[in-house]
Amino acid sequence: MQELTRITLNPPYLLLLGAETDNTYAKTALGLVQWSPEKVLGQLRFEGCQVDLGVPDLSLDEAVAAGCGSLVLGVAPVGGVVPDSWWPLLEQAARAGLDIVSGLHLRLGERAGLAAAAADSGARLVDVRVPPARLPVGTGKPRSGRRILTVAADCAIGKKYTALALQRALSDAGFDASFRATGQTGIMIAGEGVPIDSVVADFISGAAELLSPANDPAHWDVIEGQGSVFHPGYSGVALGLLHGAQPHGFVVCHDPLRTHVAGWPHYALPSLGECIDAHLRLGRRTSPNIRCVGVSVNTSKLPADERRNTLDGLAEETGLPCVDPLLDGCEALVRRIQDEFTDA
Amino acid sequence: MQELTRITLNPPYLLLLGAETDNTYAKTALGLVQWSPEKVLGQLRFEGCQVDLGVPDLSLDEAVAAGCGSLVLGVAPVGGVVPDSWWPLLEQAARAGLDIVSGLHLRLGERAGLAAAAADSGARLVDVRVPPARLPVGTGKPRSGRRILTVAADCAIGKKYTALALQRALSDAGFDASFRATGQTGIMIAGEGVPIDSVVADFISGAAELLSPANDPAHWDVIEGQGSVFHPGYSGVALGLLHGAQPHGFVVCHDPLRTHVAGWPHYALPSLGECIDAHLRLGRRTSPNIRCVGVSVNTSKLPADERRNTLDGLAEETGLPCVDPLLDGCEALVRRIQDEFTDA
Numbered sequence: 154m155q156e157l158t159r160i161t162l163n164p165p166y167l168l169l170l171g172a173e174t175d176n177t178y179a180k181t182a183l184g185l186v187q188w189s190p191e192k193v194l195g196q197l198r199f200e201g202c203q204v205d206l207g208v209p210d211l212s213l214d215e216a217v218a219a220g221c222g223s224l225v226l227g228v229a230p231v232g233g234v235v236p237d238s239w240w241p242l243l244e245q246a247a248r249a250g251l252d253i254v255s256g257l258h259l260r261l262g263e264r265a266g267l268a269a270a271a272a273d274s275g276a277r278l279v280d281v282r283v284p285p286a287r288l289p290v291g292t293g294k295p296r297s298g299r300r301i302l303t304v305a306a307d308c309a310i311g312k313k314y315t316a317l318a319l320q321r322a323l324s325d326a327g328f329d330a331s332f333r334a335t336g337q338t339g340i341m342i343a344g345e346g347v348p349i350d351s352v353v354a355d356f357i358s359g360a361a362e363l364l365s366p367a368n369d370p371a372h373w374d375v376i377e378g379q380g381s382v383f384h385p386g387y388s389g390v391a392l393g394l395l396h397g398a399q400p401h402g403f404v405v406c407h408d409p410l411r412t413h414v415a416g417w418p419h420y421a422l423p424s425l426g427e428c429i430d431a432h433l434r435l436g437r438r439t440s441p442n443i444r445c446v447g448v449s450v451n452t453s454k455l456p457a458d459e460r461r462n463t464l465d466g467l468a469e470e471t472g473l474p475c476v477d478p479l480l481d482g483c484e485a486l487v488r489r490i491q492d493e494f495t496d497a
Numbered sequence: 498m499q500e501l502t503r504i505t506l507n508p509p510y511l512l513l514l515g516a517e518t519d520n521t522y523a524k525t526a527l528g529l530v531q532w533s534p535e536k537v538l539g540q541l542r543f544e545g546c547q548v549d550l551g552v553p554d555l556s557l558d559e560a561v562a563a564g565c566g567s568l569v570l571g572v573a574p575v576g577g578v579v580p581d582s583w584w585p586l587l588e589q590a591a592r593a594g595l596d597i598v599s600g601l602h603l604r605l606g607e608r609a610g611l612a613a614a615a616a617d618s619g620a621r622l623v624d625v626r627v628p629p630a631r632l633p634v635g636t637g638k639p640r641s642g643r644r645i646l647t648v649a650a651d652c653a654i655g656k657k658y659t660a661l662a663l664q665r666a667l668s669d670a671g672f673d674a675s676f677r678a679t680g681q682t683g684i685m686i687a688g689e690g691v692p693i694d695s696v697v698a699d700f701i702s703g704a705a706e707l708l709s710p711a712n713d714p715a716h717w718d719v720i721e722g723q724g725s726v727f728h729p730g731y732s733g734v735a736l737g738l739l740h741g742a743q744p745h746g747f748v749v750c751h752d753p754l755r756t757h758v759a760g761w762p763h764y765a766l767p768s769l770g771e772c773i774d775a776h777l778r779l780g781r782r783t784s785p786n787i788r789c790v791g792v793s794v795n796t797s798k799l800p801a802d803e804r805r806n807t808l809d810g811l812a813e814e815t816g817l818p819c820v821d822p823l824l825d826g827c828e829a830l831v832r833r834i835q836d837e838f839t840d841a
Contacts, residue, residue, distance in 0.1 A: 233699075258697060293729025293764055350699040353602060355577075355724075357698050357733035380699075382736065385637025385783050389701035389737025396732050420637055420782075438764075439729050 162279065162341060163222030163252050164192035167211060171236060173228040174203040177309045177415050181256055182206055182227030184338035188317055194221050199238070204228070213246055223252040223279075229337070233258035240264065247271040247278070256281045256337020258351055281337045282348040284360065291358030291397045293439050298368030299494065301446065302400035303378040306428045307414050308387060311406035312378035313339050315449040315478060319404065320375040322483035323490075330373040333365050335394065339377045349379050350390045357390060358439075361397025373490075376400065382431060383423055384414060395432065396439045402446035402493060403432055404486060407475075409463055410454050425471060444493055447474040447486040506623065506685060507566030507596050508536035511555060515580060516543040517572040521653045521759050523548045525600055526571030528682035532661055538565050543582070548572070557590055567596040567623075573681070577602040584608065591615040591622070600625045600681020602695055625681045626692040628704065635702030635741045637783050642712030643838065645790065646744035647722040650772045651758050652731060655750040656722035657683050659793040659822060663748065664719040666827035667834075674717040677709050679738065683721045693723050694734045701734060702783075705741025717834075720744065726775060727767055728758060739776065740783045746790040746837060747776055748830060751819075753807055754798050769815060788837055791818040791830040 168182040176183065186193050186206045195211035198204070206227075211219065224246040230236070235243075235257065243261075247253055247270040255261050261278035262268045271278050301319065303312040316332055316339075323330035332339070334346030347364045349357060365374040376398050380387030395403075407425055414420040423431070429445045436443040448467055452460040460480065467475040474485035512526040520527065530537050530550045539555035542548070550571075555563065568590040574580070579587075579601065587605075591597055591614040599605050605622035606612045615622050645663065647656040660676055660683075667674035676683070678690030691708045693701060709718040720742050724731030739747075751769055758764040767775070773789045780787040792811055796804040804824060811819040818829035 258699065291730040293761060351697050353695050354698050354701050354734045354737065355602065355694040355731060358730055382779075383782060385740055386635040386702055387699060388740050388782070389733035389735075390698045391733075392726065392736045393698065393733025396729055417637060435726075438727060438732070 162254060165194035165221055166192055166223050166225045166254070167194055167213070167216040167221045167251070168196045168206060168208070168225050168227035169239070169242070170196055170198045170202050170204050170206070170227050171239060172199040172201040174201070176204055178230060179204045179206075179228045180309055180313070181225070181229060181338040181341070184313060185225065185227070185341060187314070188342045194219055196227070197224075213242065213249065217249050217251065221251055223254050225254040225341070226257060229257060235259060240267065243267055244270045247276045248274055250274040250276050252277040252279055254279045254281060254341070256341070256348075258282060281340050282351045284348050284352045285363075288352055288356040289359040289363060290356060291362055291393070293358070293396065293399075296362075296367040296399070297370050298365070298372045298374060299370075300365055300374045300376060300398055300400045301490070302376045302395065302398045302403045303406055303449070304391070304395065304403050304428075304432050305378065305381055305406040306383050306422045307381050307408075307411060308384060309415055310408050310411065311449055311451050315404055315406050315483075316375045316377040317342070318478040319483045319486055322487050323373055323375065326484070326487045328373055328487075329369065329371060330375060333374050333376040335364065335377045335379050349394050350387065354389060357393025358397030361394045365398060378406075382435060383428070385417055385420055392435060395436050399440045400436065400443060401440060402444050402490060403436065404447050404449050405429055405432070405445060406449045406451070407467070408451045409467070425467065429471065445473060446489045446493055447476065449486075450475055450477050452477045452480065506598060509538035509565060510536055510567050510569045510598070511538055511557070511560040511565045511595070512540045512550060512552070512569050512571035513583070513586070514540055514542045514546050514548050514550070514571050515583060516545040518545070518547040520548055522574060523550075523572045524653055524657070525569070525573060525682040525685070526550055528657060529569070529571070529685060531658070532686045538563055540571070541568075557586065557593065561593050561595065565595055567598045569598040569685070570601060573601065579603060584611070587611055588614045591620045592618055594618040594620050596621045596623055598623045598625060598685070600685070600692075602626060625684050626695045628692055628696045629707075632696055632700040633703040633707060634700060635706055635737070637702070637740070637743075640706070640711035640743070641714050642709075642716045642718060643714075644709050644718045644720060644742055644744045645834070646720045646739065646742045646747045647750055647793070648735070648739065648747050648772075648776050649722065649725055649750040650727050650766045651725050651752075651755060652728060653759055654752050654755065655793055655795050659748055659750050659827075660719045660721040661686070662822040663827045663830055666831050667717055667719065670828070670831045672717050673713065673715060674719060677718050677720040679708065679721045679723050693738055694731065698733060701737025702741030705738045709742055722750075726779060727772070729761055729764055736779060739780050743784045744780065744787060745784060746788050746834060747780065748791050748793050749773055749776070749789060750793045750795070751811070752795045753811070769811065773815065789817060790833045790837055791820065793830070794819055794821050796821045796824065
């Protein structure tokens with residue numbers, strides 16, 4: 154068995170949001186505030202930034218004075234390129250002794266000025282997205298333990314959130330359950346994981362197998378999905394993860410108001426039914442009895458009086474429990490999992 | 498536009514086969530002998546090797562004496578790990594001034610002894626599989642030019658061969674056509690390409706777009722497929738390539754005697770019809786009018802008197818031209834492409 158990537162971060166964090174205007178790309182910062190609020194000191198926003206985490210706005214100096222441990226890059230631009238305007242700030246932070254924590258593809262240490270600043274102060278440059286050095290090729294062999302994967306028709310639609318909420322609900326219901334992180338924020342929250350979208354393409358499903366290894370037959374892994382098999386940029390990641398995870402069940406994450414791939418306006422999203430069918434058809438390749446165990450719906454942008462009707466309508470359409478974890482919790486998904494897997 | 502990986506190799510080659518017992522894993526060496534025989538000096542085989550390329554068996558000393566330019570790693574073990582027994586030979590060859598050419602995931606230069614030997618002699622360590630440093634995320638946007646992708650239900654089943662043969666047949670029929678290489682051998686033959694299975698997972702479809710850029714409307718790219726959407730280890734590569742290639746048409750490569758995934762005996766292969774349907778369904782996401790233009794059948798292991806019947810049976814079953822490029826050439830595929838794309 155290979156060793157998992159294990160990250161140990163220095164809280165509390167100052168979350169850098171730059172001039173980001175779209176919450177869609179602030180998954181990292183939003184996730185940390187939601188799931189590890191005790192570790193978040195504040196946010197650092199540039200002029201024009203329209204994302205607000207609801208935590209104190211701090212300058213770098215204020216954060217240092219308040220005992221900040223790490224400056225965390227809190228937004229993920231398409232392609233993972235750091236805007237030029239960030240570099241002076243990152244160097245200044247490293248020079249002040251803050252660890253710099255990044256979930257982007259680039260390696261912080263390859264930026265000479267930043268590497269020198271960190272070396273001078275003893276700060277660490279932590280690339281959460283760097284995968285283990287040696288990964289296996291996926292074997293597709295059956296393994297013990299139970300697994301649930303969160304999937305969707307698009308990115309940034311609740312796969313991490315749903316996995317975290319479902320893991321918590323399973324634990325609350327008395328199950329032995331682990332959250333398995335596949336992305337930068339999840340790894341920051343969980344403290345370990347495999348950054349599935351940054352592994353070499355040949356090893357995607359092998360990394361997914363490594364992430365969710367054979368376990369006690371009664372144990373549940375709740376695996377954070379990445380990308381989408383419908384996504385023109387990231388479908389390869391999603392299919393490799395689906396095949397490697399060998400999930401017994403999956404939860405579809407759904408946004409009833411999203412009509413097109415976020416950031417890819419020329420790509421319409423499939424219907425919820427098409428999304429479920431596609432995952433059943435593709436997932437059967439390595440998990441012959443794969444089932445959809447429910448739908449996690451983000452109703453936050455709906456008028457309050459439409460939320461319940463929307464959930465009821467989707468439940469009727471799919472014959473599955475459809476919940477907004479924020480409104481309802483994930484107990485209905487847990488019950489469905491109990492019903493579907495009677496030996497669980 | 499990013500720069501493509503361009504490789505310039507020093508012929509003639511000595512092809513290292515090690516102790517390989519299965520032609521399936523000798524794609525690189527077999528492809529070079531088939532498509533660039535003028536560059537091949539001989540083969541170097543260890544005791545127990547059961548692969549024979551039909552070229553002279555040479556020791557390292559004999560090859561050096563005959564003017565060899567490069568020692569080429571001619572087999573691709575699962576996982577891409579070089580057997581321990583090879584390293585002394587590689588160092589000896591580098592010390593003798595031969596370039597070492599590898600299509601495996603590992604970086605030759607990371608092996609200290611080998612790097613030192615190459616530095617001493619001036620030999621180059623050429624990793625054909627190292628992708629361009631910066632790749633784009635796939636956009637999925639329509640682009641001009643025509644594209645054909647070779648696909649299959651499994652690896653090592655003729656996707657490179659078929660693409661090379663079809664490109665040649667299209668050129669012979671007067672079309673402007675390019676072979677687009679996605680794997681180590683193809684890149685060695687073409688002298689350029691993008692090693693699609695070694696790119697970071699997030700960039701698979703972007704790399705495929707880079708590989709087959711917008712072109713003259715009448716130009717045909719014939720793109721070498723990799724992996725398979727049905728493969729438990731490599732499905733992510735195949736789906737990202739399918740989506741990024743945005744092929745107008747695809748050719749399915751088929752081995753009528755292969756019942757299971759090669760090297761994954763617990764995975765049965767889908768039927769030819771299922772394979773075609775899956776690629777139509779998945780491919781429509783980025784290429785709405787995608788069509789299957791034919792089947793390339795490897796009949797080499799069938800009794801000679803069954804080959805024609807097998808091809809005729811498959812043609813009746815699918816309603817498509819089914820050819821063995823070795824027996825029939827690819828003219829029937831070219832005619833189908835002409836018929837399907839009447840403006841071509």
